[in-house]
Amino acid sequence: MTTPTSDSRFDTFDGFRVETDPASERGDIILDRPPMNVINMGQRDQLRAAFEALDRDDRVRVIVLRAEGEHFSSGGYIKGFLQASPEHVSHLADNVAAPWRASKPVIAANQGYTFGVGFEISLACDFRIATQSCRYALPEQKLGQIPGSGGSARLQAIIGIARTKDVVMRSRRITGQQAYDWGIATEVVDDSELAAATAHLVDELRGFSPLAQRTAKKLINDSENATVAIGIELEGHAYSRLRQSDDFAEGVNAFHEKRRPEFSGR
Template sequence: MTALTHPAHSLLDRFDGFRVEVDAARERADIVLARPPLNVISMPAREQLRLVFESLDADPAVRVIVLRAEGEHFSSGGDIKGFLEASPEHVSRLAWNIAAPARCGKPVIAAARGYCFGVGFEISLACDFRIATDTTQYALPEQKLGQIPGSGGSARLQKMVGITRTKDIVMRSRRIPGRQAHDWGVATECVADAELEAATDRLVDELRAFSPLAQRTAKKLLNDTEDATLSVAIELEGHCYSRLRSSNDFREGVEAFHGKRRPNFNGT
């Protein structure tokens, strides 16, 4: 039998500018950007991050994934020089790699303080929850380089805040403070800077208490119906509801409710 090889095998040998921490007891995995002081995200790291999200998605020990960073800043963005050196084929995969958190079936939290620029903002936008602090500044500054966001940033942002605010952010390279991002619906929560870790811990524990099957279903349904008409979205919601109706987790949830106890979901 012919032995198969794949570039992914070597890509996961050594992470470029980040690390992965798995806490099996808390069913949590942290992807930690670790290239201080600005945590620049290199070209190789983009593909590695995709592979890590895919690997953690397949890991039964992990329920929730957290994307965070060392130091005062989440990320100042990508490696500018890398854009000029990358081939057109490589650049064409940027948005697919950065969309990995959205494709992941598990809840993904982006916890950011300080700069969250460029690809750092784009990968945060692909996450399900964004926790900001008083120091957080979100920006898509590519116009200053004679370029536009290339990893889904302007598209995702427009869905969240509309075309007028997105043009203001993208075309003027404006920085949006954490509090304003929360007011606009970009950030799920905005806390004092010293509270970022505690707020992240609380959200992780809250999400872990729900049925993993119901959460996977809800995430996929919401992602898939974002561009759907109301009638199509309601139809798909009904199909998903019907499928969950026969799940063990739903039966456990109903029995726990009537028994006035906490449910013990197993994801089936």
């Protein structure tokens, strides 16, 4: 078993750190601003840069967003919104969408308070593992504001307009179990099991073809607001391209030979 190491490329980042574990093909972005892991305005730009760097890193197959301490994040630094220009805050969603844009699978491991931008960046990830202690919320109405980093739009795509209004307009908190029941969370686990559940999902995702994983993520993202007919058309083109790949040939051969495939990502 290898121990992840801090990545020197990210030593100057504020409020979080990055660890890479090439043996596990895993890169972790770890929120670490005790006690509540508040995300300040400048940190959003840095988080985007970290996601983009890990996405380019050939040693990393899966990216994990997690946090130190009892809470994932209580949200953004409130005074920072008053200090930033209207032009700046109008583009906050661009940085928070970095996990969504990444070509690799991204897992959010959520515990405790997962509020505001903490919830929004988790919604931009591909998988969310929530603990029993997890509480998701978009509390901006209490400040005379609305979610500004894609939270209401992404949430509505998952749970529908009625439930989104209930969550956003009432600043309602959702438990980890309720998030799982509503389809927000992929899994809900005991707090003591979060690290193991995350590692298990990383290992599972690593077992698939990197090329097929990237293709599936891009196809699903691109088809999110498409009609069924357009989605099927896009799927057909992507399927045809993968049909020519080395990974598909390896997968078919491994199936017939009753062995585990060794995918190359080509």
